[in-house]
Amino acid sequence: MPLKPNHILDKIDFFNLFDQLNISHETLLDIAFESKLIRRRRAIDPIDLLYILCLESSQGTVSHNDLAIQLESGTGISVSKVSIWKKINEQCLVFLKKVFELVIQSKFAPNGHQAEPLTFDRIVVQDSTIIRLPQRLFGEFSGVSNGHSKVCNARIQGVYDLVAEQFLFFSVDTYSKNDLEAAPELVLKKGDLTLRDRGYLIADEIQRHITHGADCIYRHKYNLVLLDAENEKAIDLLLLLKKKSVWT
Numbered sequence: 001m002p003l004k005p006n007h008i009l010d011k012i013d014f015f016n017l018f019d020q021l022n023i024s025h026e027t028l029l030d031i032a033f034e035s036k037l038i039r040r041r042r043a044i045d046p047i048d049l050l051y052i053l054c055l056e057s058s059q060g061t062v063s064h065n066d067l068a069i070q071l072e073s074g075t076g077i078s079v080s081k082v083s084i085w086k087k088i089n090e091q092c093l094v095f096l097k098k099v100f101e102l103v104i105q106s107k108f109a110p111n112g113h114q115a116e117p118l119t120f121d122r123i124v125v126q127d128s129t130i131i132r133l134p135q136r137l138f139g140e141f142s143g144v145s146n147g148h149s150k151v152c153n154a155r156i157q158g159v160y161d162l163v164a165e166q167f168l169f170f171s172v173d174t175y176s177k178n179d180l181e182a183a184p185e186l187v188l189k190k191g192d193l194t195l196r197d198r199g200y201l202i203a204d205e206i207q208r209h210i211t212h213g214a215d216c217i218y219r220h221k222y223n224l225v226l227l228d229a230e231n232e233k234a235i236d237l238l239l240l241l242k243k244k245s246v247w248t
Contacts (some may be wrong), residue, residue: 019248021106035094039149104167142175157182188212
């Protein structure tokens with residue numbers, strides 16, 4: 001029995017991942033219509049476009065010609081690189097973001113267990129990661145450059161509520177927009193507890209939490225010293241936590 005081409009097996013595996021998350025072909029198609037990527041059925045199926053974009057992007061620099069070739073190879077439908085170029089637009093970006101958001105929400109779907117009463121209304125986790133992009137996007141996303149080489153990076157910010165088990169927000173920003181710059185953009189509510197890495201730690205953010213009636217936990221450098229606002233003496237956090245701990 002002849003073996004199927006590898007790209008067909010890859011495509012089957014790709015959409016099996018969506019099936020495992022209970023994301024159907026119809027749901028993806030609805031997102032394509034909702035994001036106005038398509039208004040009626042065309043030669044370029046949005047689901048096939050999603051597949052080839054993910055596949056080719058994972059392999060590094062990709063061109064419209066590469067996408068057209070991969071689409072014809074996987075579906076048998078011949079399209080021009082110009083047709084692909086017209087389809088890679090703002091609506092396509094909205095489509096990809098909505099699919100990405102749905103995948104994350106599905107990965108963290110409510111588990112159905114009865115939760116214990118919580119002190120906080122929301123427990124919000126914020127973190128970021130850096131991804132490498134093709135060098136030709138350096139002008140849009142920036143990155144790291146020296147006399148010998150240039151690397152294009154983008155920074156992804158993600159915010160997740162542990163209580164609601166819901167993905168709240170994500171953004172794809174320029175590499176130069178670091179965590180300190182993104183920190184004030186987080187919308188705080190009274191009764192929140194936020195968990196953040198040390199990249200977000202700044203005195204103004206701690207004060208913003210106090211002002212909004214929210215609490216925060218930061219990871220910080222071992223040599224960071226916190227001072228008492230009244231007497232300016234160093235606060236022994238470990239001793240303070242031991243005194244106020246509800247655990248024995």
